[in-house]
Amino acid sequence: MSTVIPRKRYTVTDYYRMVPAGIIHRDERVELLDGEVRVMSPIGSWHSGVVSRLQSMLAEALRRTAIITIQSPVRLGDYDEPEPDIAVLRPCDDFYTRSHPTPADVLLIIEVADTSLDYDRDEKLPRYAAAGVPEVWLVDIAAEAIEKFCELRDGIYQVQHVATGAEQVRPQLLPQFCVTAAELFA
Numbered sequence: 035m036s037t038v039i040p041r042k043r044y045t046v047t048d049y050y051r052m053v054p055a056g057i058i059h060r061d062e063r064v065e066l067l068d069g070e071v072r073v074m075s076p077i078g079s080w081h082s083g084v085v086s087r088l089q090s091m092l093a094e095a096l097r098r099t100a101i102i103t104i105q106s107p108v109r110l111g112d113y114d115e116p117e118p119d120i121a122v123l124r125p126c127d128d129f130y131t132r133s134h135p136t137p138a139d140v141l142l143i144i145e146v147a148d149t150s151l152d153y154d155r156d157e158k159l160p161r162y163a164a165a166g167v168p169e170v171w172l173v174d175i176a177a178e179a180i181e182k183f184c185e186l187r188d189g190i191y192q193v194q195h196v197a198t199g200a201e202q203v204r205p206q207l208l209p210q211f212c213v214t215a216a217e218l219f220a
Contacts (some may be wrong), residue, residue: 043069
């Protein structure tokens, strides 16, 4: 006979108490998904370079019409607070200093993946969809591709499109921004 061992799920409030309690070190790369503290992969140079290139391109195209955050928390609910590589957010006078952004604040989330593609696709993407994030891109470094997920219905992205080479990708809520995989991986 096997015994089922219950798991303890932590809330975002619990999660934030872990640093002062010494459970998590302030500089540890972790995020909260499904009430579990998840260790994030180290950031390699390709990953970092693609994130920086995207940030620069977004900043130029959006010119103060949105807030662009890099590896900062987005609170999806009581048990989920991932730190996407890039979140493009609605403007906010306090730049989200009083509280982390929520799905209602998000225009686009971009996850850049080299070693974390399965985790981003299988763990994070469904949570973004269930929480109501309107659009997510997975930038697949190995395939040199941009996977676009949009058109939410019942907590599931109805459209998935993979762009490679010189094919342009444009966010639905940010039509002034356009990018190709070729530009990202030049």
